[in-house]
Amino acid sequence: MAKKKEIELDPVVIQNKARMDEIVEELKAIEVSEAERKAILLERIQKLTEQSEDKGVCAGARKRHLQEELKVLMDTVPKSETKTQYKVALLCGDVILKKAKKDYDKDTNKLLQWALENNLEEFVKTKQTQEFDWATFKATLEIIEDDVIINKETGEVMNMDGLGTKDVPEELVIKC
DSSP: OOOOOOOOOOHHHHHHHHHHHHHHHHHHHHHHHHHHHHHHHHHHHHHHHHHHHHHHHHHHHHHHHHHHHHHHHHTTSOOEEOSSEEEEEOSSOEEEEEOOEEEEEEOHHHHHHHHHHTTOGGGEEESSSEEEOHHHHHTTEEEEGGGEEEETTTOOBOOOTTEEEEEEOOEEEEEO
């Protein structure tokens, strides 16, 4: 009968391989833990985002309600009035209710083209590019009844493409 050859194993190599195996196992556990932590984080972010959006909707509705209540209360207290607004001075700040008004509905590109075509350079600001000088032009305009825009200096009705009127609703402003 043949003798079996004994395999000699180096105990230091065995110990080192055993330690390496433990380290690999620990690294795999860390990777699983990191993946789980990231998944939990993403889930929490999603839930918190949803909660924040819900609270934002509620806060927006509450804010609109409180602004409407301020408008109602403004009718019951003494207030200063100017051509464009009502104002109540309070300890926390001023409550200003801007009156509804007509405002210009303008297309400055079309107005620029109109000014160039009619040689009205005083309404054209020139930089690197041409731009319609709305502030200067507006100073010559006035909105009269039936939403008609006229030139204050000449009385001419300014009926042109790019210029009209629009309704601007009242606006509540709180200054602190």
